[in-house]
Amino acid sequence: MMKDLNGTGMAPDGSLAQMQQTDIVIIGGGLAGVSAATALSRRGYDTTLISARDQHPPDFRAEKLGQAQMELLRQVGLDATASAQMTAFDGVWLYRFGRRVEQGGAREYGSDYADLVNALRRALPAEVRSVVAKVTEIDCGPDRQHIILSDGQSFKCRLVIVATGLGDTIRKKIGVDKQVVSPAHSLCCGFDLARARNDFPFPSLVWTGERFDDRISYLTLFPIGDKVRANLFVYRDFAEEWTRRFRADPRAGLREVMPNLERTFGPIEVVGPVITRPIDLVRVSNPQRDGVVLVGDAFCVVCPITGTGIDKALTDVDRLCNVHIPRWFESPGMPLAKIAQYYADPVKVARDESAMKMSLDSKSIKTDPSIYWGLRRLRSRTLGQARYAMKRLLTRRESSTA
Ligand SMILES: Cc1cc2nc3c(=O)[nH]c(=O)nc-3n(C[C@H](O)[C@H](O)[C@H](O)COP(=O)(O)OP(=O)(O)OC[C@H]3O[C@@H](n4cnc5c(N)ncnc54)[C@H](O)[C@@H]3O)c2cc1C
Numbered sequence: 525m526m527k528d529l530n531g532t533g534m535a536p537d538g539s540l541a542q543m544q545q546t547d548i549v550i551i552g553g554g555l556a557g558v559s560a561a562t563a564l565s566r567r568g569y570d571t572t573l574i575s576a577r578d579q580h581p582p583d584f585r586a587e588k589l590g591q592a593q594m595e596l597l598r599q600v601g602l603d604a605t606a607s608a609q610m611t612a613f614d615g616v617w618l619y620r621f622g623r624r625v626e627q628g629g630a631r632e633y634g635s636d637y638a639d640l641v642n643a644l645r646r647a648l649p650a651e652v653r654s655v656v657a658k659v660t661e662i663d664c665g666p667d668r669q670h671i672i673l674s675d676g677q678s679f680k681c682r683l684v685i686v687a688t689g690l691g692d693t694i695r696k697k698i699g700v701d702k703q704v705v706s707p708a709h710s711l712c713c714g715f716d717l718a719r720a721r722n723d724f725p726f727p728s729l730v731w732t733g734e735r736f737d738d739r740i741s742y743l744t745l746f747p748i749g750d751k752v753r754a755n756l757f758v759y760r761d762f763a764e765e766w767t768r769r770f771r772a773d774p775r776a777g778l779r780e781v782m783p784n785l786e787r788t789f790g791p792i793e794v795v796g797p798v799i800t801r802p803i804d805l806v807r808v809s810n811p812q813r814d815g816v817v818l819v820g821d822a823f824c825v826v827c828p829i830t831g832t833g834i835d836k837a838l839t840d841v842d843r844l845c846n847v848h849i850p851r852w853f854e855s856p857g858m859p860l861a862k863i864a865q866y867y868a869d870p871v872k873v874a875r876d877e878s879a880m881k882m883s884l885d886s887k888s889i890k891t892d893p894s895i896y897w898g899l900r901r902l903r904s905r906t907l908g909q910a911r912y913a914m915k916r917l918l919t920r921r922e923s924s925t926a
Contacts (some may be wrong), residue, residue: 543678546572547853549671550685551694554580555637556820556837557687563600563845565649569853572653572679574671576691584714585637586798587753587833588728588746591630596838597902599846602644609643610635611747617726620786622734625912632728634748662697664815666859682815683849683858690823695808698816705880706805709876709887710741711760711767712828713800714776716747717752718793724752731785733758736901738781739891741829754794758828760893762802765851771798803827805883807876815858817866819844824876827883832875841874 542572550557553575561573589610593869597603610633618626648654657673664684672678688694695702728747733740741757755764756778770777774794778785786792811817819838844866851863866872887895889904 528556543680544572545631546570546653546679546681546684548572548602548685548849549574549669549681550680550687550823551671552576552687552689553641553645553654553689554598554687554689554820555586555641555644556689556822556841557685557835558641558648558840559597559600559602559841560685560687560819560845561648561652562602562644563841564849565652566601567761567845569849570653570753571651572681573648574655574657574659574673575645576656576658578656580638580641581736582636583638584712584801585643585829586831587637587714587748587755588744588831589632589635589834590831593838594633596835599842602647602710605644605647606640607633609640611749613727614746615727616744619717619729619731619788620908620912621785622788623730624780625908626915632746634728634746636748661696662694662816664698664813665882666814668715669815682853684816685844686818686822687818687820690825692821694820695822698813700811700813700818701809702806703809704804704806706884706887707758708802709805709883710803710827710829711758711800712763712803713754713756713758713770713774713798715754715756715794715798716796717754718795719750719752719791721747721890724789729789731782733890734782734784736890740781741886741890743782743785759887762800767800771800774798801828805880807880812860812864812867814860814863817844817863824880826879827886829886830879830882832879832882836875836879839872843869843872849926855866869874 529723547570547712549572550561551574553573554615557573561571564571594603595605596604612631612633614631615627615629616632617624637700654671657675657677659671660674661672663670669681669684670678671684686694729745732742741759741761743754745752745754775792778792805825805827806905810817811823821833823840824836826832826836848866848869852858889900
C-alpha cells in the first residue's frame with residue numbers, strides 16, 4: 525500500500541491514488557529529461573517521464589549545436605533523431621572588428637529548440653512511460669521515493685531525476701536552494717532575417733562586437749531550413765533604453781553597433797518579432813538529498829554566449845545514466861552516499877566549473893574597465909591578430925605552391 529503522502533491516502537482530487545512501481549521517475553521533458561529517459565530505457569530500466577505539457581512549448585533557447593554536442597547526443601543514442609530534425613551546415617566565417625579572420629569548415633546544426641525537443645520526445649522508446657501531469661507531492665528517502673501527480677496517479681521508485689530547467693517548483697519541494705551567481709548577466713535576442721539562406725555567401729557567420737563600449741558579444745547568423753536565423757548576444761539589461769530601441773527597430777540597432785555588417789553583406793532586414801531573454805547565472809547550493817538528483821539547467825544555468833548549456837546538460841545525463849546509475853542499482857537503497865558520487869564526478873565538476881568560469885570571464889573581457897581585464901583584452905587582441913596573420917600567410921603559401 526502506498527505511503528500516506530498527503531495525510532489522507534487520497535489524491536488531491538479526492539480519489540484513491542493508485543500506486544505504480546517504476547525504477548526511475550524523471551520530472552521534466554526538456555533536452556536533459558528526454559535524453560535521460562531514452563538512455564535509461566535503452567539500458568533496460570523501467571523509466572517514467574513526467575512532463576508538465578504534452579509538447580515542449582515554443583521557447584527561445586539553444587538554436588545551434590556543434591559536433592561536440594552531437595557526439596554527446598550520440599552517447600545517449602539520440603544523434604540520428606536530432607540530426608534528422610536539424611539543418612546541417614558546414615562551416616563558419618568569423619569576423620572580428622569588421623574583418624574576416626577565420627573560415628572554419630566544421631559541421632554545425634540549426635533548429636528551433638522546441639522542435640528539436642519535440643522530435644526527441646516523439647522518438648522516445650515505447651517502453652518509456654510518458655505521463656503529462658503536475659507533481660503535487662514528492663517524498664524522497666534513502667530507500668524508496670514516492671510521487672503523487674495532479675491526475676491522481678502515484679509512483680514508487682528507486683530514484684528521481686529532476687530535469688525541470690528553470691522551473692522552481694520541484695526544486696523547492698525537495699528543499700534545494702538556488703544561488704544567483706550573476707543576476708542580469710546577459711541578454712539574448714533571437715530573430716529571423718528577410719533574406720533567404722542562399723542569398724548569403726557564408727554557411728554561417730559569427731560577427732563580434734566592433735567597439736568595447738557597446739557591450740556586444742557577438743551576432744551569429746545560421747540557417748534553419750531555408751530561412752536565416754539570427755542570435756545576438758549582448759551584455760545589457762532587459763529594461764534599458766538600448767534594448768527597447770533594438771526591439772523596435774533591430775536593423776537600425778545592428779547598423780549602430782555593427783556598421784561594417786551591411787557594408788560587407790548588404791541589407792540585413794529583420795522579419796517578425798525580436799525575442800529577448802535575460803539570463804541570470806544560477807547554481808543550486810547543497811543539492812545532495814537521498815534518492816534524488818538534479819541535471820541540466822535545474823542544477824546550474826550558465827551564459828548562452830559560451831554555447832555550453834547543452835554540453836553541460838548532456839554531460840550530466842551521460843555521467844548519470846551511463847556511469848553512476850548502473851553502479852547504484854547493483855545494491856539496494858539510494859542513500860546520500862550514492863547520490864554524492866554524481867555531484868563529485870570529476871567529468872561533471874570540470875564541465876560545470878569551466879562553463880561557469882567561461883561565462884564570467886567572457887563578460888569581464890568584454891565589459892570590465894579594470895587594468896587587469898584591459899591587459900587581458902590587449903593580450904587577446906594581439907595574440908589573435910598574430911594568429912590570424914600567421915594563418916593568412918600559411919594559406920597564401922599553400923595556394924601559391926598548389
Ligand atoms: C536564449 C537562450 C539561448 C541559448 N543558446 C544556447 C546555445 O547556443 N548553446 C547551448 O549549448 N546552450 C544554449 N542555451 C542553454 C540551453 O538551452 C540549456 O542549457 C538547455 O536547453 C537546458 O536543458 P534542460 O533540459 O536542462 O532544460 P529545459 O529544456 O528548459 O527543460 C526543462 C523542462 O522541464 C519542464 N518543467 C519545468 N517545471 C516542471 C514541473 N514542475 N513538472 C514537470 N515539468 C516541468 C519544462 O516545461 C521543460 O520541458 C541557451 C539558453 C537560452 C535561454
